[in-house]
Amino acid sequence: MNRLRFLASRLLQTLLVLVLITFITFAIFQLFPADPAQLACGKPCTPESLARARAYMGFDKSWYLQFWDYLSGIITGTSYGSGADLVRCSAPCLGYSFRLSAPVTELIASRFPITFSIAVGAAVLWMVIGVVAGIASALRRGTTLDRVIMTGTVLGVSAPSYLVGLLGILLLGFTADIVPVSGYVPLSQSPVDWAWHLALPWTVLALISAAVYARMVRGEMLENLGEDYVRTARAAGLPERRVIGNHVLRNISVPVLTYFALDFGGLLGGAVITEKVFSIQGLGALFMDAVGATDIQLVMGITLVAAAAVILMNLVADVLAAAIDPRV
Numbered sequence: 001m002n003r004l005r006f007l008a009s010r011l012l013q014t015l016l017v018l019v020l021i022t023f024i025t026f027a028i029f030q031l032f033p034a035d036p037a038q039l040a041c042g043k044p045c046t047p048e049s050l051a052r053a054r055a056y057m058g059f060d061k062s063w064y065l066q067f068w069d070y071l072s073g074i075i076t077g078t079s080y081g082s083g084a085d086l087v088r089c090s091a092p093c094l095g096y097s098f099r100l101s102a103p104v105t106e107l108i109a110s111r112f113p114i115t116f117s118i119a120v121g122a123a124v125l126w127m128v129i130g131v132v133a134g135i136a137s138a139l140r141r142g143t144t145l146d147r148v149i150m151t152g153t154v155l156g157v158s159a160p161s162y163l164v165g166l167l168g169i170l171l172l173g174f175t176a177d178i179v180p181v182s183g184y185v186p187l188s189q190s191p192v193d194w195a196w197h198l199a200l201p202w203t204v205l206a207l208i209s210a211a212v213y214a215r216m217v218r219g220e221m222l223e224n225l226g227e228d229y230v231r232t233a234r235a236a237g238l239p240e241r242r243v244i245g246n247h248v249l250r251n252i253s254v255p256v257l258t259y260f261a262l263d264f265g266g267l268l269g270g271a272v273i274t275e276k277v278f279s280i281q282g283l284g285a286l287f288m289d290a291v292g293a294t295d296i297q298l299v300m301g302i303t304l305v306a307a308a309a310v311i312l313m314n315l316v317a318d319v320l321a322a323a324i325d326p327r328v
Helices: 002-030 036-041 047-057 063-076 104-139 144-158 161-175 191-225 228-235 240-268 272-277 283-292 296-324
Strands: 078-080 087-089
Touching (some): 002 063, 002 296, 036 047, 063 078, 104 144, 104 191, 104 240, 104 283, 161 272, 191 272, 228 240, 272 283, 283 296
Antiparallel strands (some): 078 087
């Protein structure tokens, strides 16, 4: 019963936060100086043409009616124009890109698998590398291995992702000609080519994030190894493997899992720099193109998707943390 109450409470909080973020995002772009109707009107644009464009896009209404239309459009869909010019945006409708003549939801759905592919592969790598390196460093504190790992993490944390990406392209792509340096192959087309084209982006993102996780895991490990429950377990004669595996790792898994959920959720919103460096047309590249073209509807839709990804992944982390540690 307590778990069901906890889950229901977190779901309600998630829904409220999503509505709040939607309102804040909508308000920000309402205050944005660019006028989508003005951009769509073209040149020359008469006051009559501008008024028709604003009415067609729904910008002739009060801001609160526009916000209500946006919320209802997510649930029931919405329409723009009438008669022969009618454009239908099916639910969940996150707006319509008049620049690309397509619903924002469809544009995001077409790019999301690419960004998801980048995020999943990189996340698996950085978790494995970071956690293993952090555990090894903590268990070998003060040794050469510890110093080497910590030096590597300093370099990883300090290095900009675009610089690491460019170095990877130069060394592994152009110089050694080992891996492809750009492009994307769908998983359904060829799983091998899919993984091979993403190997370098995965590695770049994983090395940078793994450095953060290695330092975090090391710190959490050292803190827990000094706790009374560890000394008690050792005094009871438990093997060191059980002390580390059943007690210490379980305790450090909650903060690591929470941090991972935030990182992974943020990456689902688009790895902007990585996608640009490797010429991969995911959500990040779509977002940058929308910003450059002042496509407010598309920018707003991607922003909401990115925020929703972070919030939902945080919800998943909370549920898993509660399962791992009932005290949560």
